[in-house]
Amino acid sequence: xxxxxxxxxxxxxxxxxxxxxxxxxxxxxxxxxxxxxxxxxxxxxxxxxxxxxxxxxxxxxxxxxxxxxxxxxxxxxxxxxxxxxxxxxxxxxxxxxxxxxxxxxxxxxxxxx
Amino acid sequence: xxxxxxxxxxxxxxxxxxxxxxxxxxxxxxxxxxxxxxxxxxxxxxxxxxxxxxxxxxxxxxxxxxxxxxxxxxxxxxxxxxxxxxxxxxxxxxxxxxxxxxxxxxxxxxxxxx
Numbered sequence: 001x002x003x004x005x006x007x008x009x010x011x012x013x014x015x016x017x018x019x020x021x022x023x024x025x026x027x028x029x030x031x032x033x034x035x036x037x038x039x040x041x042x043x044x045x046x047x048x049x050x051x052x053x054x055x056x057x058x059x060x061x062x063x064x065x066x067x068x069x070x071x072x073x074x075x076x077x078x079x080x081x082x083x084x085x086x087x088x089x090x091x092x093x094x095x096x097x098x099x100x101x102x103x104x105x106x107x108x109x110x111x112x113x
Numbered sequence: 114x115x116x117x118x119x120x121x122x123x124x125x126x127x128x129x130x131x132x133x134x135x136x137x138x139x140x141x142x143x144x145x146x147x148x149x150x151x152x153x154x155x156x157x158x159x160x161x162x163x164x165x166x167x168x169x170x171x172x173x174x175x176x177x178x179x180x181x182x183x184x185x186x187x188x189x190x191x192x193x194x195x196x197x198x199x200x201x202x203x204x205x206x207x208x209x210x211x212x213x214x215x216x217x218x219x220x221x222x223x224x225x226x227x
Contacts, residue, residue, distance in 0.1 A: 032213040038154075043117070043203060043218035088154055094213015099144065100169050101213055103156040 023091030136204030
């Protein structure tokens with residue numbers, strides 16, 4: 001069965017520092033992969049997605065992610081974090097033939113001034 | 114302007130009551146979803162409708178009944194509310210792709226059962 005693991009429950013970085021959030025998936029074929037962000041009290045917003053092609057994907061708000069099939073990973077990166085990036089981040093994989101998304105447990109990002 | 118809207122935003126009610134949450138999308142999508150987010154922020158799909166047809170029905174108690182009057186609306190009715198039903202419920206919509214597609218989420222409905 002498909003699954004997504006986000007190994008880091010909570011990450012704290014200083015404003016201006018670089019960021020990498022980890023995501024590992026389990027899927028038999030080439031997966032459809034997504035990163036979403038949830039600000040406090042809000043719904044989820046898509047940051048970026050990977051379906052096929054170039055394994056380095058650019059998203060909104062200066063985020064990018066790299067698909068590595070050999071490592072079953074889809075890590076999210078940002079070169080310089082802003083205080084407004086503090087939020088919950090979810091990695092998700094498209095599941096089988098139902099169209100549903102399976103989400104990881106989420107990573108809480110805290111940004112220190 | 115709002116792409117996916119939900120009402121109400123907050124719902125506080127007593128155990129045993131019946132309540133409904135409404136969802137509407139104006140994106141022209143053909144598929145809608147209900148998710149439950151628990152206190153640990155874990156998101157789990159509950160139901161999905163494609164053109165008013167139920168296509169995903171996860172192991173959810175029978176007390177939860179979705180209804181889709183048309184492809185722009187998906188409502189969730191909950192009977193005999195229990196304490197464990199307290200959570201944030203998100204509606205989402207997408208264009209159907211069997212392998213998964215970008216889903217657009219509503220702002221959520223925070224349900225508190227006392």
